[in-house]
Amino acid sequence: QVQLVESGGGLVQAGGSLRLTCARSGRRTFSHNAVGWFRQAPGKEREFVAAISWSGGSTIYTDSVKGRFTISRDNAKNTVYLQMNSLKPEDTAVYYCAAREGDSIYYSRTRYNYWGQGTQVTVSS
Numbered sequence: 506q507v508q509l510v511e512s513g514g515g516l517v518q519a520g521g522s523l524r525l526t527c528a529r530s531g532r533r534t535f536s537h538n539a540v541g542w543f544r545q546a547p548g549k550e551r552e553f554v555a556a557i558s559w560s561g562g563s564t565i566y567t568d569s570v571k572g573r574f575t576i577s578r579d580n581a582k583n584t585v586y587l588q589m590n591s592l593k594p595e596d597t598a599v600y601y602c603a604a605r606e607g608d609s610i611y612y613s614r615t616r617y618n619y620w621g622q623g624t625q626v627t628v629s630s
Contacts, residue, residue, distance in 0.1 A: 506619075512526045516628075519594055522588070525587040525626070526584055527602030535559075539557065540604050540605075541617055546599075554574065555576040555587060556576065557610065563610060573590050600623060602621040
């Protein structure tokens with residue numbers, strides 16, 4: 506079982522930055538899980554944001570965040586990060602961390618087996 510805990514959300518003005526953290530709890534390491542970030546705005550479906558392979562060698566992003574968001578990981582700390590710069594009001598959502606066994610990364614949320622509880626990000630205009 507993989508237990509994930511997100512942190513780092515908050516209220517920020519447009520153009521500002523936040524760094525989200527996804528930590529795996531328990532004794533096992535994160536090093537054999539690909540990890541993704543998803544977000545869900547009120548009244549909308551949960552959508553893909555970014556993902557990273559277990560080695561950190563491969564990353565993918567949704568088009569709307571390319572050049573603004575960066576996903577990274579520190580397997581020694583059992584942690585995955587999402588650095589969000591140049592935030593826009595349309596980035597406002599609950600952000601979820603998700604993990605899957607193995608190295609492959611996907612855009613589809615159905616490929617991820619384990620989910621955190623989410624952290625709220627609010628960007629004011």
